[in-house]
């Protein structure tokens with residue numbers, strides 16, 4: 093992969109299984125859930141995303157790391173339809189999502205948990221979770237979805253009657269992820285889930301994320317906590333000023349000196 097600033101590692105992430113790959117582009121595969129291709133997003137004259145391509149395989153955790161302002165949140169917003177790219181494609185199960193309204197993207201089970209959690213503070217945990225389920229067309233699986241989510245996040249069962257605004261920061265983050273899981277996401281995009289949490293809760297969040305893949309959910313994870321993100325992901329991309337500068341297996345990136353120096357605080 094083209095490198096800019098910190099040098100390339102090993103080309104785009106490969107799919108986790110021995111899937112068919114397109115010649116000349118090892119990141120592409122028939123098993124890819126999401127393929128972002130040469131995406132460009134601007135806010136007026138600010139070019140936030142400049143030609144990003146990336147792949148998310150089915151039911152895998154893929155991390156997106158990079159400094160403040162690198163374009164990570166913008167990329168998630170473009171995938172979920174909140175901002176419209178002026179060039180490029182967002183192929184999800186082969187269909188280009190660019191130009192679709194947000195609710196139609198949600199119906200395709202692409203769910204975005206933005207930075208800051210967005211809980212409805214004066215509603216209970218249970219009410220917040222039910223709202224998450226409304227995103228599904230033809231609701232009616234509410235009870236089984238709730239049971240599934242309570243099994244994943246037992247603390248929420250205990251707190252189900254509590255107002256969301258009175259939960260701790262970590263519990264609110266768990267609720268945000270759980271609410272998204274009520275929509276049975278095939279692709280879940282998490283923006284900075286560890287932001288502002290104490291170290292113990294950060295570990296709890298990163299313990300939960302890989303478990304979501306057992307539900308058939310792929311996770312595209314934006315994180316400033318590069319070490320934790322790379323430890324929990326299978327593949328990762330490093331974004332710098334709107335461009336991918338490095339990508340590969342997360343374990344390889346974790347060990348790469350340029351990543352250690354730039355993002356992991358190595359001397």
Ligand code: ATP
Nearest residue numbers: 135138139140158159160161162163164165166167
């Ligand atoms: P952070 O980790 O700080 O959230 P990020 O990698 O997610 O950073 P973005 O939030 O995507 O980066 O921002 C990318 C660039 O786009 C930055 O220069 C930012 O100032 C700019 N930007 C983001 N949102 C807007 C907006 N609504 N209007 C104008 N510029 C924006």
